Amino acid sequence: MSDDDFMSDEDFNDESLEETDSEFEDETYDDDRYLKYDKPQRKSYEVEFRVYSDSQIQKAQAEQIEEVSNILGLPSEQCAVLMRHFKWQKERLIEQYLNSQEEVLGAAGLDTNAARTLKIEKVKGFMCDICCNDENGLETFALRCDHRYCVECYTVYLEQKIKEEGESGRIQCPCEGCSTLVDSKAIKLLAPKSVSDRYQVLLNRTYVDDKDNLRWCPAPNCEYAVDCAIGPKQLTTIVPTVVCSCGHHFCFGCGLNDHQPCPCALVKKWIKKCEDDSETANWISANTKECPKCLATIEKNGGCNHMTCRKCKHEFCWVCMGPWSEHGTSWYNCNRFEEKAGVDARDHQAKSRASLERYLHYYNRYANHEQSAKLDKDLYLKTEKKMTLLQSQSGMSWIEVQYLDSASKVLQQCRQTLKWTYAFAFYLERNNLTHIFEDNQKDLEMAVETLSELFERPVEQLASLKVEMMDKTAYVNNRRIILLDDTAKGLLEDKWNFTVDLN
Amino acid sequence: MAALPKRIIKETERLVADPVPGINATPHEDNLRYFDVTIHGPASSPYEEGIFRLELFLPEDYPMSPPKIRFLTKIYHPNIDKLGRICLDVLKTNWSPALQIRTILLSIQALLGAPNPEDPLANDVAQRWKEDEKAAIETAREWTRTHATV
């Protein structure tokens, strides 16, 4: 079994692993005493993973193919076809091959007539069925099925399949209805280097696609793959966020951007819901509703959620319909959608509207953080500019202004987390643990807004704010760790009840 | 215009010298990659007695890419749309450079004899074919009489 697993330690030398690890440490936690990553102690929301480069993946394939080739006594080109056919399950391949050699070869598209070596030949009296050329001395090629075509036609055919159609491991003989596969030896013999290079890249892709524990980094143009042992069945108890060497944080379970603490199944449902409900929600949010006290019709004007009934002067919250007096002065306080208090205010005729309002409550906050996340790139660019300014104005060295970079990164990451806490909360059923989650969410949100506010101060002030900013950055990051740790433990121990099924 | 590849010359010669029964393909004099095609509807099909006109064009990279073919005569068939385009695997993913004009035209003739509403191109026709095959076949006959007989 362990032999079958993708990359055991022997597959890669320590040198390359060192490289991968240090690369990512430099990337995210550069010279910051507060944020130093505690490697040996994995947190409850972290998963084990490794990042592999294109060449490492090629090497791993070559080694496994070589091993099978030695055991079965077949040329490595044919073993490669067999391994791909068996989705790299080496033991299964060897067992079945030893049982019925001919059947296995046939099923994988390898003709049993393996004795003939593939080479470019000149055949007397030959005419190519594709181009109808019948010149003397024409170079020809045929796979083991003996369907022979001229080399020029074969090459054009392979080029079209590989470059135009993006095929690799499943290219068949050009003869109609013949299922004999073109192997890598034939590619080497016939195709120009650019085509065979592309073939190798595409084959590499199928290797990663075929293995459950491997996934390509979805960042555009990134050529790293991530190895992680979390399988589809574990996705109800863990959110496997991985970090590629290119810096991209993504979910190994579904491939989307990091969505901790929300499990993949909820993310999928939430995204679908947002798509389905956006029209209705927009309509409802733009409409009037009744004063919870005197039932007079009230129109919402402006963005403020603090409503005052014109008729009875009752003050209430537009979002939860609860009395405004219970809300304090800060808008943060309406992250609690008190089911009990809410029910009193919302009579049953308004129930369907209430469920939409409930959705809106979470959606607005989710969208707000998503919006901010979209500004992340601008923020980051702004940071760089600020850092250059700061260096020239204050005489600080590049290393000394790195706290701004850290602050920016932490802000981006926390907004991402906050966004998903609202999807999480939407599906969360109240129990005696939910208030801890809500408090954590509120703390993180307030910390993020405070840091964000500091961050946008004029450049002249930034130098004097260094210590405060570093402290706040560390604090915000810590709030995020606490929230993620609490939610991850709850998932793992099955302490959260959701209003929908995670399976 | 570039010289005509040997393959196209050979195929054309053979189409003339050894024609397929019920199928005729003649290249234009001024463009030897462009063919006027007629196909006779197969016996005991709703297209029986009909003569269908098609146009066929051999693209620059033929035979690496399949020929482009379209019905010019109106036809009521679940795998042929209003513009005369044909849904046939060998014209798309299952094309092989070893296939020829002759074999493709035979496949199209066979498609007239065996419509496949499960893999439709003309959705409304396919729907009707599945719901009320008898009525659909009757419409196909009618269209054949109206549009495909001279």
Ligand SMILES: [Zn+2]
């Ligand atoms: Zn040829």
Ligand SMILES: [Zn+2]
């Ligand atoms: Zn063959």
Ligand SMILES: [Zn+2]
């Ligand atoms: Zn990446």
Ligand SMILES: [Zn+2]
């Ligand atoms: Zn996911």
Ligand SMILES: [Zn+2]
């Ligand atoms: Zn009122």
Ligand SMILES: [Zn+2]
């Ligand atoms: Zn409220």
